Amino acid sequence: MVLTIKNKVFNRTTSRVLKKSALSQNEPLRKHFNSVSSTADFISSESTKVEEWWASSRFKNVTRPYAAIDVVKHRGSLPANTSIYPSSYQARKLFNLLEENFQNGTPLHTLGVIDPVQMSQLARCENIKVAYISGWACSSTLVGSTNEVSPDFGDYPYDTVPNQVERIFKAQQLHDRKAFLEASVKGSTPVDYLKPIIADADMGHGGPTTVMKVAKLFAEKGAAAIHLEDQMVGGKRCGHLSGAVLVPTATHLMRLISTRFQWDIMGVENLAIARTDSCNGKLLSSSSDPRDHEFIKGIIRESVVPWSEKLIEMEGKNVPNASISAMEQEWYHENELFTFDEALAKQLTAGEYETYKEKKEDLKIKLGRTYLSLREMKNLAQIVAPSKKVIFDWDAPRTKEGYYMFKGCIEAAVRRSLVFAPYSDMIWLETKTPDLEQARSFSSEIHRFFPATKLVYNLSPSFNWSAHGFDDKALKTFIWDLAKEGFTLQLVSLAGLHSDGVSFWELANSFQNDGMKAYVEQVQRREKESNCDVLTHQLWSGAEYVDSLMKVVQNGASSQTLGTSGDNFTETQF
The missing domain is CATH 3.20.20.60 (Phosphoenolpyruvate-binding domains)
Known part of the structure; x- marks a missing residue:
């Protein structure tokens, strides 16, 4: 009974000590979050640390569109240095x-x-x-x-x-x-x-x-x-x-x-x-970004039924796949694809096209950009050749999935x-x-x-x-x-894939007829001659390392009976 009581006392005391220790360790964090102002102080302090980190030479050429405070707000209450990767x-x-x-x-x-x-x-x-x-x-x-x-x-x-x-x-x-x-x-x-x-x-x-x-x-x-x-x-x-x-x-x-x-x-x-x-790309999922517009291709014929519409129609009539494939080739052969600038070169005079290119470069410089949208390019073409109707349709050649043709x-x-x-x-x-x-x-x-x-x-x-x-x-x-x-x-x-394939193919191809002669000649002798450490695969796998661990935890005992390098260790043959 006395022992039981002492144990209970000991357990209660130990519990209090552990709780106090844990509270003590967490005290800096607890203090940070017992008021709105202290939470703000914590965020401010951590944000400063992030900014200092970003200012290091590691990130001297890296741009971020967000602020340090955005990072801190999404980290949670643990400081970053609590997790080391x-x-x-x-x-x-x-x-x-x-x-x-x-x-x-x-x-x-x-x-x-x-x-x-x-x-x-x-x-x-x-x-x-x-x-x-x-x-x-x-x-x-x-x-x-x-x-x-x-x-x-x-x-x-x-x-x-x-x-x-x-x-x-x-x-x-x-x-x-x-x-x-x-x-x-x-x-x-x-x-x-x-x-x-x-x-x-x-x-x-x-x-x-x-x-x-x-x-x-x-x-x-x-x-x-x-x-x-x-x-x-x-x-x-x-x-x-x-x-x-x-x-x-x-x-x-x-x-x-x-x-x-x-x-x-x-x-x-x-x-x-x-x-x-x-x-090398030939397809683009969307035309939403004007930075891509100069590379999207279209056709320069009017009143053309889009390929996707013809495709859906043929599928509805259960047209054989081979016929659909042939029709697809025919459609794209009849409707040659051009970027907008290439389309202009086909439809304007040489002088008009040169003027367009000059105005295009001037507008890019004025806007501080390396690109123009399709809308902006069309406006320039209209200014250069107001009496001409420029035809350019990048929707007609789109695939069934809606992908645009892209000039890679x-x-x-x-x-x-x-x-x-x-x-x-x-x-x-x-x-x-x-x-x-x-x-x-x-x-x-x-x-x-x-x-x-x-x-x-x-x-x-x-x-x-x-x-x-x-x-x-x-x-x-x-x-x-x-x-x-x-x-x-x-x-x-894919060097590993190909070297694995060719070396094992050569071994298997020889082994089927030459047996162990093939293995010794193509693997074991080559491992030894080239100092490949997989020759002694037990040592390569870490057997001696595990032996050393066992000696530490067993104070050296059983090393003769449980050690991996005993009398039956075959790699002593090499």
Whole structure:
């Protein structure tokens, strides 16, 4: 009874002590919110901290359309420094690498990885400083909750790539701990397994709040940077497929702002890459943004039945698909497509068209813009040639879904990138061929307005590199030549996928007839000769690291019986 009473007394006392301790720890927060004025003081203080953070060199070239107080009001009552995200540390590492290489005109080049094995081998390459995770690779090899592999249409669950990032980042952390323990015992320098991860966020998978959730997932799961492309949700395609649908410039700008706002709320320094597919894009989801008007194409014939109307009519009559396809080709053959300026060149005299172009440039300068809306361009044409009726119809060629025809070109990519640049950390130009001259012209235009903007280039396996006139010398120097033009970050997006495919195909093809001879010749001997650490896969997986953990928690006991490196440890054969 006495013991019970003492325990009760002890429990009550302990409870009071713990409660008092908790109240003491929360005292600064409690004091902030016991009145309206103290809440305002807290918001003011935190806003000042955010402004000081934004004034750091990290954000010297970043524009935000919102204020620090907007961030603080949406954070809640916990100060930002109560949550520390490893991805933000990795982002600082990435930022410094980019700054150094940009200043030196050297590349930060890497390969896309699809699993922890490839990540660990990449990390052992001293001159490869970052890792890349592709949405295409995730779509075709690892699709989270659905387990449905498919082409890169961005139609998988939006946590798919963030979950792959988490898988790779956790593997990085394990190998980092393993290497650090080994270095601490041997007195050596550990391999840097913590290569900052750049990941594919596709088109953000939805509206502003969805984009914010996706950005949050990436930051939570370990991505130092993500890239967002200006394609439409539901109309997304791999950048090297036809049929991609672009969104208005303003829509993609919203995605970049949403991403930055989410990360500001979290207090992280992760990097946002703005990718544009407008160099190759042929469709536009909406004409709502006047910045896109100069690139929307229409027809110059009057009283033409719109293609979408003809299509609906044929579908209502159950016309066979083959006939519809033939009619579509015939319609677009009869109704040639032009931008508004191209349409004017066809309908005005040479002198009138030159006058129009001069007035157009003058008006842009007067308005302080790089663009004119269709309405403004039509007004100028009317002034230049008042007696002529200019025909231009961009609605007639629209698709059944309502998409406009778009003139994808380098000028469109430049225009969009100039809008995106202040709100992003890097600009990615997606191309359909590896073209140094095209890259140089793009870089020149961007850097004329934003000299500090770093550029990104996809060294895509979709290109038949041997068919583009590269000899061995040009292939070897291409990455370094691009870097001199400001394309600091360069990546072979699907390198992991292709290397995995070709190496395993060669092994399987030989193994079916040569058995273990094929395995030893094509795998084991090559691992040993090239110093590939997966040769001893138990050690690679961290068996010795786990042994060390067990010795600590067991005070060294059972190391002979439970240790993984005992008499039966087969890797002593190597």
